[in-house]
Amino acid sequence: MIEIKEIDLTNSSQKKTFVNFDYNIYQNYPNWVAPLRMEVNQRLNTKKHPFYKIGVIKAFMAYRNDQAVGRIAAIDNYKYNEFHASKIGFFGFFECIDDQEVANALLEKVKEYHLQAGNSFLHGPVNPSTNYESGLLIEGFDDPPKIMMTYNPPYYIKLLEGFGMNLEMKMFAYKFEEEDVLKNEKFLRVKDVALMRSKCTLRFIDPKKLYLEIEHIKKIYNKAWENNWGFVPMSDPELELMANELKLILDPSLAPMIVNEHGEVIAFALAMRDINQITKDFNGNLFPLNFLKLIFNKGKMDWLRVLLLGILPEYRGKGLDAVLYYEIIKNGFDLNIKHAEASWILESNEGMNKGVQVVNGQKYKTYGIYQLQIGSE
Numbered sequence: 614m615i616e617i618k619e620i621d622l623t624n625s626s627q628k629k630t631f632v633n634f635d636y637n638i639y640q641n642y643p644n645w646v647a648p649l650r651m652e653v654n655q656r657l658n659t660k661k662h663p664f665y666k667i668g669v670i671k672a673f674m675a676y677r678n679d680q681a682v683g684r685i686a687a688i689d690n691y692k693y694n695e696f697h698a699s700k701i702g703f704f705g706f707f708e709c710i711d712d713q714e715v716a717n718a719l720l721e722k723v724k725e726y727h728l729q730a731g732n733s734f735l736h737g738p739v740n741p742s743t744n745y746e747s748g749l750l751i752e753g754f755d756d757p758p759k760i761m762m763t764y765n766p767p768y769y770i771k772l773l774e775g776f777g778m779n780l781e782m783k784m785f786a787y788k789f790e791e792e793d794v795l796k797n798e799k800f801l802r803v804k805d806v807a808l809m810r811s812k813c814t815l816r817f818i819d820p821k822k823l824y825l826e827i828e829h830i831k832k833i834y835n836k837a838w839e840n841n842w843g844f845v846p847m848s849d850p851e852l853e854l855m856a857n858e859l860k861l862i863l864d865p866s867l868a869p870m871i872v873n874e875h876g877e878v879i880a881f882a883l884a885m886r887d888i889n890q891i892t893k894d895f896n897g898n899l900f901p902l903n904f905l906k907l908i909f910n911k912g913k914m915d916w917l918r919v920l921l922l923g924i925l926p927e928y929r930g931k932g933l934d935a936v937l938y939y940e941i942i943k944n945g946f947d948l949n950i951k952h953a954e955a956s957w958i959l960e961s962n963e964g965m966n967k968g969v970q971v972v973n974g975q976k977y978k979t980y981g982i983y984q985l986q987i988g989s990e
Contacts, residue, residue, distance in 0.1 A: 615682070615718040620672035622659050631672050632657065634684045635708045638766065644757045645764050646889045647897035656741065657706075663850030664741055667692035672706070673722050675715050683709035685719040687726040688741045693845040694732075700990070702727030704737035705747075708765075709772060716772035724987050733988040736781065736843075738763075743843045744851065748784050748957060749773065753978030759887045759918040759954050762786070763980065773983045781984035782842055785966065786956035787974035791946045794939070800972045804939045807932030811871075813879065815940065818868040820860070827856045829870065829878040830921075837923035842961055843982065862888060862907070866948070867917060869940040871924075871933055880924040882937040886950070887916035917945045919955040922965070934968040942972075 620631045632653050639645040657672070659665050668690040675683035688703035704723045709716045724735055739747040746763050751770055758764040794800065808815070818826045831852050838844045847855075862885055871880035891910050895903045919941055924933050942953050957980055958965045 614677070615715055616676045617673050617718055617722045618676060620674055620684075622657050622670070622672055628654070628657060628672075630681065631674060631684055631706075634674070634681055637681065638708050638710070642764075642766060644754065646757055646893045647895070649892060649895070649899050650897040651899055656745070663848055663854055666850060667848055668741065670741055671726055673719065675709070675719050677715070682712065683715045683719050685709075685723055686741070687723040688737075688739065689727070689730050689732070690742055690845065692848070693742065696845055700731060700733040700988070701736050702730060702732035702734065702987070703739050703741065704735060705740040707738045707769070709769070711766070711768045711772075713772060713775045717776055720773075720776045720778075724985075728988055731988075733986065733990050735778070735985045735987050736982055739982070742845055744845065744847050748980030748982055751780075751783075751979050751981045753786065756978070757889060757893060759786075759916060759956065760885055760889050761920065762918070762956060776985070778983040778985045780981045782982045783960040784957035784980040784982070785960065785976050786954055786978035786980070787958065787969045788977045789938075789942055789953040789955070789972065789974050791942075791951065793973035793975075794942050795946065797973050800935060800939070803932045803971065804935045807936050811928070811931050811933060812874045813871050813928075813933070815936065816870055816872060817865050818863070818870060818881075820863060820865050823856055823860060823863075824853075826870075827852050830881055830883070830923075833878065833881055833923045833925055834921070836925055842959055862886070864948075866944045867941055869937055871928075871936060873928075879928045880933050880937060881921070882919060882923075882941055883921040884917050884919045884941045884945070884953075886911065886914040887918055887954075888914065890914050890916060912949065915949065915951040917941070917950050917953050919953060922955070929964065934965070935972060938969070938972045 620627045622628050656662055671687045673685050674681055685704055686706040688705050690703060694701060727735060738749055746761055748763055749769055750763055750765050754767055835846045867884040869882055870878050873879050888907055891906055922937055945953055955969050955974055
């Protein structure tokens, strides 16, 4: 018999049990990278994390014979439903043994919660929204996840589909190699012509003015993504938290911005070294000494990830995405980075998918958001 217990996230002991459960799942998955416990605990801090100003998270664990066998969170994102005029309930932080009965019990508990909350659809996984780690890995299990990307056992696909969920949206990750990008003559021509015709200039994020730069990013992010499937605007407190986190790992030479002739920032890209290559051995702990390894082992990181690339709608179709990709990848390779990942890109985003293919990006991983109708529309 499966027993589902609600977890009090303000209770340190219960919260620790919830947060650390994933170690029960991934002992035999060498490509898994344990998330930093500090970050997970911060995200589940109901009193301090800014998400709780716009939504609610209810955590649950499944037990069989008093042994923990799974966990899940029901996520009610008020801001998302207000923005989309929808009735969508989310689930996330899902981890489960390979047992359909356990998965069904967890998902059924979340379904019950959302029905009581008045929601008609169940979407996930998101942790806790598409502005954070989201999506179930469905292709590409033979490679560790890059920074802020998810990883899960392949059998999770079977568990979600066994509950009746359907794949609602695919998200792709593309891989770039130096020889495929910098020796691509067509790409180089597109990049040069784009800058010349647009009368735009390029500069990089100024770390001394990071909070001002975040305002530029916020403006473009909320305009460039507002029509994207699953988008929800980032709140000011969420952006402030992001700025504080970026200070520790941001490399300004990997964060180009494009400025128009009037001095307005019209496009930006955000890329980071893949610190997962170092934190993979941290067992989820950054302190007391592991953070020093991040500082002094940059040379061991030969991957970077392009997290965000946004262009104001009126400047799209001018090749400026090629300019941003080129600058990131070129500067990354100059820093002895050998590989780059652009992720994730919605399957429905035809322009961005074509853009990465122009620069010889190779699709090598697929993630998915699943959906189930649970009530009347």
